[in-house]
Amino acid sequence: MNSNPSIPLVDLGAQYESIKEEVLAAITDVVESRKFIQGPYVQSFEEEFAKSHRASYAIGCSSGTSAISLLLEALGVGAGDEVITSTHTFFATAEAIIHVGAKPVLVDIDPTTYTIDTNQVRAAITSKTKAIVPVHIYGNLCDMAELQEISTKHSIPLVEDAAQAPFAKQGDKYAGTFGQGATFSFYPGKNLGAYGDAGLMFARDEELALKVRKLRDHGRTEKYIHDEIGYNHRMDGIQGAILSVKLKYMEEWTKLRRARANQYRSLLDTSKVTLMKETKGTEPSYHLFVISCENRDEVQTALKTAGISSGIHYPVPVHMQPAMESFGYRKGMFPISEQKAQSILSLPIFPELSIENVERITQIVNRVATSQ
Numbered sequence: 001m002n003s004n005p006s007i008p009l010v011d012l013g014a015q016y017e018s019i020k021e022e023v024l025a026a027i028t029d030v031v032e033s034r035k036f037i038q039g040p041y042v043q044s045f046e047e048e049f050a051k052s053h054r055a056s057y058a059i060g061c062s063s064g065t066s067a068i069s070l071l072l073e074a075l076g077v078g079a080g081d082e083v084i085t086s087t088h089t090f091f092a093t094a095e096a097i098i099h100v101g102a103k104p105v106l107v108d109i110d111p112t113t114y115t116i117d118t119n120q121v122r123a124a125i126t127s128k129t130k131a132i133v134p135v136h137i138y139g140n141l142c143d144m145a146e147l148q149e150i151s152t153k154h155s156i157p158l159v160e161d162a163a164q165a166p167f168a169k170q171g172d173k174y175a176g177t178f179g180q181g182a183t184f185s186f187y188p189g190k191n192l193g194a195y196g197d198a199g200l201m202f203a204r205d206e207e208l209a210l211k212v213r214k215l216r217d218h219g220r221t222e223k224y225i226h227d228e229i230g231y232n233h234r235m236d237g238i239q240g241a242i243l244s245v246k247l248k249y250m251e252e253w254t255k256l257r258r259a260r261a262n263q264y265r266s267l268l269d270t271s272k273v274t275l276m277k278e279t280k281g282t283e284p285s286y287h288l289f290v291i292s293c294e295n296r297d298e299v300q301t302a303l304k305t306a307g308i309s310s311g312i313h314y315p316v317p318v319h320m321q322p323a324m325e326s327f328g329y330r331k332g333m334f335p336i337s338e339q340k341a342q343s344i345l346s347l348p349i350f351p352e353l354s355i356e357n358v359e360r361i362t363q364i365v366n367r368v369a370t371s372q
């Protein structure tokens with residue numbers, strides 16, 4: 001038996017304990033006011049979240065996945081169009097592109113930052129390309145200067161998938177404020193997690209904001225007047241109220257994530273494990289702390305034996321998913337993503353993770369890992 005307490009990949013219980021009273025009071029407010037769907041709690045959260053990122057317009061919705069498809073549809077992306085994104089992402093990015101009828105044109109990643117390879121983006125542009133969806137994977141930012149140049153040159157909008165990147169920064173600009181639009185996920189395990197499903201979109205201009213607002217709520221402008229065919233992709237009041245409570249702590253929590261990441265960086269033996277390179281000028285939000293080594297499975301087993309959880313994000317790249325078969329992708333097309341899928345391991349990272357536990361984890365990794 002191991003005498004050390006176990007360490008989860010993410011500890012939502014510890015966070016709840018620290019804000020319990022405020023969260024329960026917020027839920028009670030919503031229940032007593034019965035503003036369950038959209039309404040004032042969602043609107044307040046939208047305004048606060050936009051302000052926290054210095055974004056123009058924020059529109060809450062039902063999930064990170066619906067946020068991507070709503071934004072693409074509002075930008076006019078549809079059947080027969082192509083949307084470029086990276087194959088090294090959570091499946092939802094590609095799924096949302098397919099939901100609007102478009103084809104996800106997948107490209108590989110930069111081997112050091114894990115973000116979309118901008119040379120491959122350039123090469124993938126055709127007359128059918130109607131959007132580019134860069135994913136700020138793990139909370140590291142894509143090369144936005146390069147992507148903005150491509151976007152401007154070809155007049156193709158950028159929609160940032162910032163699901164993992166709230167409060168990530170490049171210079172003094174926050175993730176989600178580089179493109180025409182951006183999307184966030186408040187899935188419970190994300191950095192800013194709701195207590196259910198929720199998501200949000202940023203829109204740079206008012207016209208786009210109005211369009212996505214309408215689409216998320218049955219295409220209506222008045223209660224029973226529907227201008228177009230929309231969706232029920234709304235955020236609910238309880239989630240809005242909980243997110244407003246948590247938002248107040250996000251700068252602090254993100255700082256703690258970065259501090260833990262820096263501690264990992266100083267303690268891990270880089271002759272044995274490869275660490276993600278932070279994109280130049282970026283302060284990542286460290287949704288995940290990902291290492292790469294030759295014997296990943298062995299390291300994961302050793303951690304598990306010591307009661308330490310770890311994860312693989314993600315074990316199968318999008319182009320190799322069974323559901324993607326009809327798009328004509330094959331194994332071997334994106335070698336960097338495929339190689340990473342075999343060698344990456346996500347170590348525990350969350351604001352409440354103790355310094356002692358980071359030490360415990362790194363000792364095991366340094367002892368077991370072998371270099372690539």
Ligand SMILES: *Cc1c(COP(=O)(O)O)cnc(C)c1O
Pocket residue numbers: 063064065066089090092093135161163164184185186187197198199
């Ligand atoms: C979580 C996530 C999504 C989907 O968000 P949901 O809220 O779960 O629908 C999309 N893209 C990325 C990169 C994610 O991590």
